Amino acid sequence: MPTTVQPQPNQKAFELKIEPGSEGVFRLIAVPPITLDLKLASFQGSGRTYKIKMVGTHQNLPEGTTCRVIVKANAFGKPRPSDVSSVPMQLEGNRCSIELEVDAIESGFFGTGTVDLSVIPDFPFATEWPVGGAVARFDNPLEFSPLNPTDGKSLEVLLGQEIELKPKVSSRFKDTVLKLSVFKTGQSDSTYTVFEWDADDHDDSKSWRAGCAESDGRFLLTYLDVNQKLYTYTLRLEIIDEKDGKKEKYLVWEKAKAISFPKPELEGFDISQMGNVVGDVVAKVKNLAPGFSLPLELSLWVHQPLAPDAPVHVMNPVTRPTEAEASKSNWFLELFNSDLTLRDESQKLFALLRIPKTLTGSETYVPVSAVLDYDEKNFFPFDDDELWLEPPTPGKGKKVSKTQKSPKELATAIASMELKLRPSRTPHFGEVTAGVQGNQLRLAFKLVGDIQYWKDAAPSFSIYDELGEKELVKLKVKPSANNPRIHEALVPLADKQLLGQKVSIRGKLTKPEAKLWGDTVAPPEMAPFPYECVPKLSDVRMNVVKLTEETSYIQAKCRAQHIPNGKGDGTAIAFRAYEIMTGLDEPILLTAVRFWYDIPKNKSKGGLSDPQGQFSARIKSTDAVQRLLGKGKFRLDAYVLDNKGKALNVEVEKASLFIGDEPRNVAGTLLFGKLVSPEFRMKVKAICADLEISADDLMVCMAHETDYTFSASKRAYNNKNAVGLIQFTPVAVKDLNRNEEDPERKKKPLTLDELAGMSELTQLDWVQKYFRLRINAFGPLKTLEDLYASILCPSAVHQPDTFKCFFAGSAEYARNASLDKGPDGQPKGYISKADMSAPVLMKRIKGKEERE
Incomplete structure (x- = not known):
C-alpha cells in the first residue's frame, strides 16, 4: 500500500532518483511525524545559575528522548545564542516537560534583556520548535558610566579630557574580572589600552585622558593621524571567568565610535611688543580640555631685508626652541633673555611652532598637521632649519603613514603668514650627524640657507686626525635624495686609516667668494666635528609609558656607535635585565623579561640600531614592568649578541643602566x-x-x-x-x-x-x-x-x-x-x-x- 509521509514544518520533501540500469536494494524506514508544543513554565535565577522549566505536549516522541535547547539572550541590541545538548525530556503520554540549568555568563545574560528559547529533539528529521508562553527576562547590570552601549551616541569629549570609568556590576558576576579595551575605530586588531577590574575592585573607578598616555609624569599623544578632523574610539567590554584553572573570555558588548574628540586647532600666536622690547609669546589652541595644557615647541625668529630697501629678506632665530604650553599664557622669553630688544624697526618677529618629541614619544619630529589642524591661509608650513615647504596632501584614497614619510616631512613647522613672502636663512653650516648605513659610516652635513649659494660656494669635507693636522680621507659628498640641503658621505667602517682612531671632521668652502643674490656675504666657517671610530655602546636609558593606572610599558634605548646595522650584515645587539641581590657576586638574569625590538634582526632575538645609531626595544609584559619598577635593584644591559661580543673584530663592552635602590636580600634558610x-x-x-x-x-x-x-x-x-x-x-x-x-x-x-x-x-x-x-x-x-x-x-x-x-x-x-x-x-x-x-x-x- 503506498504511504505518504508529510514533511514536518520547515522540512523539505525528500526525493529519490534512480538512473536507468542501476541495481541495488533500498530499505525505507517510516518515521512518524512529530509535533512539539512547549511553553515556559518558570525562569528563575539563583547566583549565576538560572533554572528553566518548559511544559507542553508532543506527538510520536519515544521514551528516553533527549534534546538540544537553544538559548538566545537578547541584550545590548544584539542576540547572543548558546545551546545546551543532551537535555532529558520527561514524557508522560502526550505530555512532556523539560528542566535544565544554565550559567548566566556562559549564556550571555548580561545587562537587562529577554531570552528566546527553542528545542530540537534528538530524533530523526526533528526541527527546531520555539517555546512560547511567558517572556523570560533577566536583569543583571553590567555597564559603565558614562558609556551607554545601546543609545548609538558617541561620548563627545576634548583632547586630554579625563574620563572616569565606573562599572555597575551585578552580584552574579562578583567573582569575575572585567576587561574594557579601547582601540581606534576600524583598528580592532590593535588595542590602544586596556582597563581591568579584579573581583575585589568592581566598585572602583578608573580614569583615562582621551587621546593621551602618560610617561614619567608627562603626557604623550597617541592619536597622531594626518588630516583627520575627528578621532573616534571603539570600546569592547569582556568578562573573564576562571574555572578549573582555565580562564574563559566572554564578550559582553562592543560599541563602535563610543568616544570621540575633534583634532585640536591652532588659532594663532600672540607676541606682545613695546617698541623694540619683546614681551611674552602665547600660542592659542582650541579643542583642548579645560585644565589640559598641550606642550608645544616654540621659538622666536626675526626676518629683515638683506640690505636696506632690498626686496629679499633673510631670517634667523633669536631664541632656541623651548617647550611652552598652548592655551595658557607663558612668559616664554624669560627663559632666554628677559630684555630682548630688536636692533631696528626693519626687524620683524614671528613665532615658529614645532611638535616636541616629548609629546609624541618619537625619535623624529612629526608634522604639525599630525597633531593640530590649522587654516593654511593664516599659517605657512616649513622646516625651521631648511625652509622646506610641507609636501602637498596625497590624492584621494592615498594615505602616507608616519614611518613612510621622508625626513623633510618629519620636521615641518609652522610660521605665521604675516611674513608675506618666503625669505631665506643667512647661509651657515648646520648640524653634522654621524650614523651607520649597513657597514659604512654615514656622515650627514646640513647646509642652511639658499641652495644656489651653496652650489656656487662648493663646500668640501674631509676627515683629519684628532688634531686636525693630517687629512686622512677626502669625503665624496652628494646631496640627499630627500633634501638637497643635506649632503651625505659614506666611508667603510673597517677603513684601516680610521678604525680605532679619534678623528676630526672638517668642512670648508672651495669658493669663499660666492655671493648671495649678487651681494657679498661673509663666508661661513664650520667648527670641527670630533668622532671616535671605535665600536661602542653607550647612553642606556629607560622610559616608562603609562597608558592607564594598570597598563604600562617600558622603552629601553641605547646609542650604538660605529657598529654595522644592516639586516644582512649587521651586528645584532640585545638587551638583558638582571636583578642584583645582596650577597651574590653576579646578578641573576630575569628570564621572564622579554624585549620586543624596534628593528629586529633576521633569525635572531637581538635587535639592530637605526641609521642614527638609535637602538631601542620595549618591555610590554605587565608583570615584568611591575617587577622592574618594584622593590629591588636591577641592571639593564645592552650588549653585542653575536660574533663573540665583537663588532668589526673589536670587542664591544656592554653598556649598563642601574634601576632601583636597595637590592633584595636573599639570605635565609632552605630545606637541605x-x-x-x-x-x-x-x-x-x-x-x-x-x-x-x-x-x-x-x-x-x-x-x-x-x-x-x-x-x-x-x-x-x-x-x-x-x-x-x-x-x-x-x-x-x-x-x-x-x-x-x-x-x-x-x-x-x-x-x-x-x-x-x-x-x-x-x-x-x-x-x-x-x-x-x-x-x-x-x-x-x-x-x-x-x-x-x-x-x-x-x-x-x-x-x-x-x-x-x-x-x-x-x-x-x-x-x-x-x-x-x-x-x-x-x-x-x-x-x-x-x-x-x-x-x-x-x-x-x-x-x-x-x-x-
Whole structure:
C-alpha cells in the first residue's frame, strides 16, 4: 500500500532518483511525524545559575528522548545564542516537560534583556520548535558610566579630557574580572589600552585622558593621524571567568565610535611688543580640555631685508626652541633673555611652532598637521632649519603613514603668514650627524640657507686626525635624495686609516667668494666635528609609558656607535635585565623579561640600531614592568649578541643602566640548606624569585634527583643519559638548544658532558632556563607535585593525581618501575602522578632536618 509521509514544518520533501540500469536494494524506514508544543513554565535565577522549566505536549516522541535547547539572550541590541545538548525530556503520554540549568555568563545574560528559547529533539528529521508562553527576562547590570552601549551616541569629549570609568556590576558576576579595551575605530586588531577590574575592585573607578598616555609624569599623544578632523574610539567590554584553572573570555558588548574628540586647532600666536622690547609669546589652541595644557615647541625668529630697501629678506632665530604650553599664557622669553630688544624697526618677529618629541614619544619630529589642524591661509608650513615647504596632501584614497614619510616631512613647522613672502636663512653650516648605513659610516652635513649659494660656494669635507693636522680621507659628498640641503658621505667602517682612531671632521668652502643674490656675504666657517671610530655602546636609558593606572610599558634605548646595522650584515645587539641581590657576586638574569625590538634582526632575538645609531626595544609584559619598577635593584644591559661580543673584530663592552635602590636580600634558610654552600642557597632563592616557584620545593627536587649530593656531575644509576641537579636528559638539552637566543651558543650547542663539567652555581643558570621553558609552556608551577612533574613527566603538569604518566612496556616505566605500587602492593601496570610524587613528598620531611 503506498504511504505518504508529510514533511514536518520547515522540512523539505525528500526525493529519490534512480538512473536507468542501476541495481541495488533500498530499505525505507517510516518515521512518524512529530509535533512539539512547549511553553515556559518558570525562569528563575539563583547566583549565576538560572533554572528553566518548559511544559507542553508532543506527538510520536519515544521514551528516553533527549534534546538540544537553544538559548538566545537578547541584550545590548544584539542576540547572543548558546545551546545546551543532551537535555532529558520527561514524557508522560502526550505530555512532556523539560528542566535544565544554565550559567548566566556562559549564556550571555548580561545587562537587562529577554531570552528566546527553542528545542530540537534528538530524533530523526526533528526541527527546531520555539517555546512560547511567558517572556523570560533577566536583569543583571553590567555597564559603565558614562558609556551607554545601546543609545548609538558617541561620548563627545576634548583632547586630554579625563574620563572616569565606573562599572555597575551585578552580584552574579562578583567573582569575575572585567576587561574594557579601547582601540581606534576600524583598528580592532590593535588595542590602544586596556582597563581591568579584579573581583575585589568592581566598585572602583578608573580614569583615562582621551587621546593621551602618560610617561614619567608627562603626557604623550597617541592619536597622531594626518588630516583627520575627528578621532573616534571603539570600546569592547569582556568578562573573564576562571574555572578549573582555565580562564574563559566572554564578550559582553562592543560599541563602535563610543568616544570621540575633534583634532585640536591652532588659532594663532600672540607676541606682545613695546617698541623694540619683546614681551611674552602665547600660542592659542582650541579643542583642548579645560585644565589640559598641550606642550608645544616654540621659538622666536626675526626676518629683515638683506640690505636696506632690498626686496629679499633673510631670517634667523633669536631664541632656541623651548617647550611652552598652548592655551595658557607663558612668559616664554624669560627663559632666554628677559630684555630682548630688536636692533631696528626693519626687524620683524614671528613665532615658529614645532611638535616636541616629548609629546609624541618619537625619535623624529612629526608634522604639525599630525597633531593640530590649522587654516593654511593664516599659517605657512616649513622646516625651521631648511625652509622646506610641507609636501602637498596625497590624492584621494592615498594615505602616507608616519614611518613612510621622508625626513623633510618629519620636521615641518609652522610660521605665521604675516611674513608675506618666503625669505631665506643667512647661509651657515648646520648640524653634522654621524650614523651607520649597513657597514659604512654615514656622515650627514646640513647646509642652511639658499641652495644656489651653496652650489656656487662648493663646500668640501674631509676627515683629519684628532688634531686636525693630517687629512686622512677626502669625503665624496652628494646631496640627499630627500633634501638637497643635506649632503651625505659614506666611508667603510673597517677603513684601516680610521678604525680605532679619534678623528676630526672638517668642512670648508672651495669658493669663499660666492655671493648671495649678487651681494657679498661673509663666508661661513664650520667648527670641527670630533668622532671616535671605535665600536661602542653607550647612553642606556629607560622610559616608562603609562597608558592607564594598570597598563604600562617600558622603552629601553641605547646609542650604538660605529657598529654595522644592516639586516644582512649587521651586528645584532640585545638587551638583558638582571636583578642584583645582596650577597651574590653576579646578578641573576630575569628570564621572564622579554624585549620586543624596534628593528629586529633576521633569525635572531637581538635587535639592530637605526641609521642614527638609535637602538631601542620595549618591555610590554605587565608583570615584568611591575617587577622592574618594584622593590629591588636591577641592571639593564645592552650588549653585542653575536660574533663573540665583537663588532668589526673589536670587542664591544656592554653598556649598563642601574634601576632601583636597595637590592633584595636573599639570605635565609632552605630545606637541605646544610648540604650546600651559602652562595648556592642564595642563588637558588634568587632564581626561584624570578621563576615565582618555591625555593624549598626546588631544593627537594634537586635532593631527590642527585641522591642528596647536589652535584652537577651526578648521573642516575638507572639512566646514564641523565645528569646534574635535575637530571638533564638529551631531550631536555635539545629543548634548551632549540630555544637558545645567543647566536654564539647556537654555534656550539649545550651537551650533557658540558653540563656535567660545570660548577653547581653555573649549572643553576641552566636549571633556571629549563624551568622558564616549562612555565612558558604549562603555566605557573605552584606545587611540589607540578614542579617535579615538569622534570620527570611534563605532560602531568596541572593534571590530577590519578593521571597516568608511564605504562608497562615503555622505557620510562622500566626505569621507574619501583614506583608502581597498587593498593595490594602489586604493580598496576602504570605509574600515576601520585606514584611519581610520593617519594619526593617524603623527602620534604628529611629536608626539614637539614634546613639551614
